Amino acid sequence: MNDMTPPTPLPHAPADHPAVRFGKTGVLIANLGTPDATDYWSMRRYLNEFLSDRRVIDYSPWIWQPLLQLVILTKRPFSSGEAYRGIWNTEADESPLMTITKEQTAKITERMKQRYGDDVIVDFCMRYGNPSTESRVNALIEKGCDRILFFPLYPHYAGATSATANDQFFRSLMKAKWQPAARTVAPYFEHPQYIDALARSVETAYGDLDERPDVLVTSYHGVPKRYLLEGDPYHCQCQKTSRLLKERLGWEDGEIVTTFQSRFGPEEWLKPYTVEEVARLAESGKKKIAVIAPAFSSDCVETLEEINEEIKESFEEAGGESFTYIPCLNADAAHIDVLSTVIEDNLKGWLD
Incomplete structure (x- = not known):
């Protein structure tokens, strides 16, 4: 589906003003993350980003980073790589988390299109690894989203999950020239x-x-x-x-x-x-x-x-x-119903 609207002149702008894309609402789903592959260096890059997050490990960097870089990241990529190889989606060459998140995003996209037509663009990002939060925030802005609902896929709030995902979202917004309006989704553990x-x-x-x-x-x-x-x-x-x-x-x-x-x-x-x-x-x-x-x-x-x-x-x-x-709820129809309802509730006032 082509969700790139053509650039449009801004209302009341002079004739020579550059045309821009605007008027769309983005929904950005965020999951924890995944290594790009199971080899040593892919695992090391992923684990380094994950275990360097002060929301996850809040020890003083003066103590933690030497231990992480010289000891943990020397050995752990081997054992973590072995664990990932045991569950890897070899057909798609990606982790199950990536496969499932893509499927969830596709089904939510379909639901949002049924509800809002072309007014809502759904995408996903990872807190660690790819696709990065910043890259997908930028992509939504380029597609004309001047409002973004950020949805960390964690039913329960924790500083090491929801909060660090939100942190990364707001860091990405700090770099935007035309910063979109933003909302974050609250935990839904009791929904x-x-x-x-x-x-x-x-x-x-x-x-x-x-x-x-x-x-x-x-x-x-x-x-x-x-x-x-x-x-x-x-x-x-x-x-x-x-x-x-x-x-x-x-x-x-x-x-x-x-x-x-x-x-x-x-x-x-x-x-x-x-x-x-x-x-x-x-x-x-x-x-x-x-x-x-x-x-x-x-x-x-x-x-x-x-x-x-x-x-x-x-x-x-x-x-x-x-x-x-x-198994987790994954892309089960009942789970997509839950996530879609939460999204629709959080879009109220923007899209009614």
């Missing part, structure tokens, strides 16, 4: 449609199983416990999502357990840790479990590799017998 979409994915997965799992583990990406104590609302929002999901399913206490994964570094992170909790469940007699990752809008290395391999292995080594991973 009824989101909770319903999660519940339906659980119901569908359970309906395909011969035996009902003893426990549903809701595994959220972790952050240091210190962030919670410093005012980050992420932990509370995750707990509320789990509670609302339990209520929507009509389940009893104990049928859903909230855990946190992907711990990094020496300090204490939010607990219980998923990898330890699934082993404890197995040892306590819960031999059949299912795991869902509500904080992820798209399946990625943390779900496809960490949950479906490392965490599954921890459960089975502790005596677990049946492990079911319930």
Whole structure:
């Protein structure tokens, strides 16, 4: 689809004023990011950008950067590359996160066209890696978007996810000669449609199983416990999502357990840790479990590799017998409904 409108003379401008594109509204979806490839240098570039973000690792650069550059980035690209190779979309030569984000964007574009015609242009960017936030902001401005709705694809707010995505968006706007009006989308962790979409994915997965799992583990990406104590609302929002999901399913206490994964570094992170909790469940007699990752809008290395391999292995080594991973909502129709509703709600006043 060609969404490049022809340049138009500005109203009331002199005849010799350069024609410009304007009058469009952009929706920019932002996901975490992905390496361009699985080789050492591609992984190193990606990890360097990610782990140098002060929102993600807030230690003093004088301490952190020598450790990162001389130790971590010497070894970690090899292990991370191996993890990505195990899930890589070889046909498209890209990570699953990239494939899914493209599909989400295409389906949301279709929905926005049905709702707003050609007035809205939808695109996506990555906080780390490509396509960069700045490149897509510039592309939307060049297509005539003088209003941009920025949508970090994180149901829950965290400084290390939503906030750093917004930071990068605003840094990009700082460089614009004609800066568009801008809005950011608030977290939607308690949105009824989101909770319903999660519940339906659980119901569908359970309906395909011969035996009902003893426990549903809701595994959220972790952050240091210190962030919670410093005012980050992420932990509370995750707990509320789990509670609302339990209520929507009509389940009893104990049928859903909230855990946190992907711990990094020496300090204490939010607990219980998923990898330890699934082993404890197995040892306590819960031999059949299912795991869902509500904080992820798209399946990625943390779900496809960490949950479906490392965490599954921890459960089975502790005596677990049946492990079911319930995929992220991805480009499922119910998820596209949620995201489209959130977008439409946030465009009110601009497009009514």
